[in-house]
Amino acid sequence: MTLTNGYEQSDREEQLHILNLPSLEAAAKKIIPTGGFGYIYGGAEDEWTLKANTQAFNHVQIVPRAxxxxxxxxxxxxxxxxxxxxxxxxxxxxxxxxxxxxxxxxTAKGVAAVGGLMAQSTYSSTSIADTAAAGDGAPQFFQLYMSKDWTFNASLLDEAKRAGVKAIILTVDATVDGYREEDIVNNFQFPIPMANLEKFANGDGKGQGIGEIYAAAAQKISPDDVRRIADYTDLPVIVKGIQSPADALRAIGAGAAGIYVSNHGGRQLNGGPASFDVLADIAKAVNHQVPIIFDSGVRRGSHVFKALAAGADLVALARPVIYGLALGGAQGVQSVFEALDHELAITMQLAGTKTIEDVKHAPLTHFRYDD
Known part of the structure; x- marks a missing residue:
């Protein structure tokens, strides 16, 4: 373990032998301190939407093909x-x-090792430049939590462009912090700084809760902000946090080059629908005008298959990767992606799909089963 400001951080670097991604949660809980684990794991209120995110994949089934x-x-x-x-x-x-x-x-090293795509957060522990450099040329996107201070936003976007990111992800579903009871019970405050906030007037995040950090972010985000970021960066802007066809079309009309269907992993609006349950309707409305990224609740290769078949172009996940990071560092991250890809390959074979494009055209069926 590494001790930073009294907080114990894992420093493991090892390949993981993974039975399945859900099994990582309990193992990671044993080594991540209680407050940190609660922040990573927790959802909003009674976590109904968090749980529904994974359960929703059972609402459709894959058609086996021989x-x-x-x-x-x-x-x-x-x-x-x-x-x-x-x-x-x-x-x-x-x-x-x-x-x-x-x-x-x-994380960037592990994602690069599998030929994948890394998206780094405004609230990362490491800087934009250091995270990008760790990827050693592998593609990365930068996710922006808009600040009320445009000068600060511009400085982050400038750094991201210098680091060679390929697109900007604008998160629009976190204008306030969801009511996260894990953080309240643990009285959680970030024990380590967020590198990208070090020059921000409100501090670097250390000693603050997520609610305090969000309070410095923009509570008002409009289509004009999408246009402004696209014009400023001359990079594709992907709007993250879309949960309805109307908002998807509004984002595209504002110049979004991509739609990111997500409910923030059930961490924001509890009682909203599972992300997967709204994906197909959004994809139908978007009608291939722009690519669609999907996340929230993905834990199995069959989930990835279903999301692609329902209209996604890429499928993202976070919690299982972070658990793999705690358990094995870069190699642990690589192991998580390899395990999920292995499950996906099996599913593709049994569903008669040779390529990802084939998966996108694969039929899903809707039998209903009693619980």
Whole structure:
């Protein structure tokens, strides 16, 4: 363990032998301090939406296909002209130093090792430049939590461009902090600074709760902000936190180059629908105008398959990757993606789909089963 400001950070660096991604949670809970684990794990209020996110994948089923004359499914795909070896990406997730001393640097290394895409958060433990450098040329996106201070926003966007990120993810569903009871019970305050906030007037996040940090962020976000960021950066802007067809179309009308369907992993509006349950309707409305990224509740290769078949172009996840980071550093992150890709390849073979494009056209069926 590494001790930073009295907080114990894992410094493990080892390959993991993973039965399945859900099994990582209990193992990670044993080594991540209580407050840090609660922040990573917790959802809003009684966590109904958090739980529904994973349960919703049972609302549709994959149609098995025989005599498909395929073998060795190909998991590679493209988005915004970027070639990826997997359709699974790292979602932007804050403060990964809570799980491991090297934080996002090790996450970036692990994602790059599998030929995947890394998205780094405004509230990262490591700087934009250091996280990008750790990827050693692998593609990365930068996620922006808009500040009320445009000068600060511009400085982050400038740094992201200098670091070579390929797109900006604008999060729009976190204008206030969700009511996260884990953090309240633990009286959680970030024990380590957030590197990108060090020059911010309100401090670097250390000693603050997430509610205090969000209080400095913009509570009012409009379509004009999408246009402004796109014009300022000349990069694709992906709007994250979309949960309805109307908002998807509003974002595209404002110049969004991508839609990110997500309910923040059940951490914001509790009682809202599971992210997967709204995906198909949003994809139908978008009608291939722009790519769609999806997250919230993904834990199995079959979940990735269903999300792609329901209209996503890339599928993201965070909590299981952060658990893998705590348990094994960069190698642990790599192990998580490899385990999920292995499950996905099996599912693709049994569903008669050779490529990710085939998966996107695969039928899903809707039998209802009693609990």
């Amino acid at each position: 005599l498909a004359n395929i073998d060795h499914p190909d998991l590679s795909t493209e988005i915004f002209g970027l070639h990826l070896d997997t359709p699974v990406m790292m979602a932007p997730a804050a403060a990964q130093g809570l799980a491991h001393a090297k934080g996002e640097v090790d």
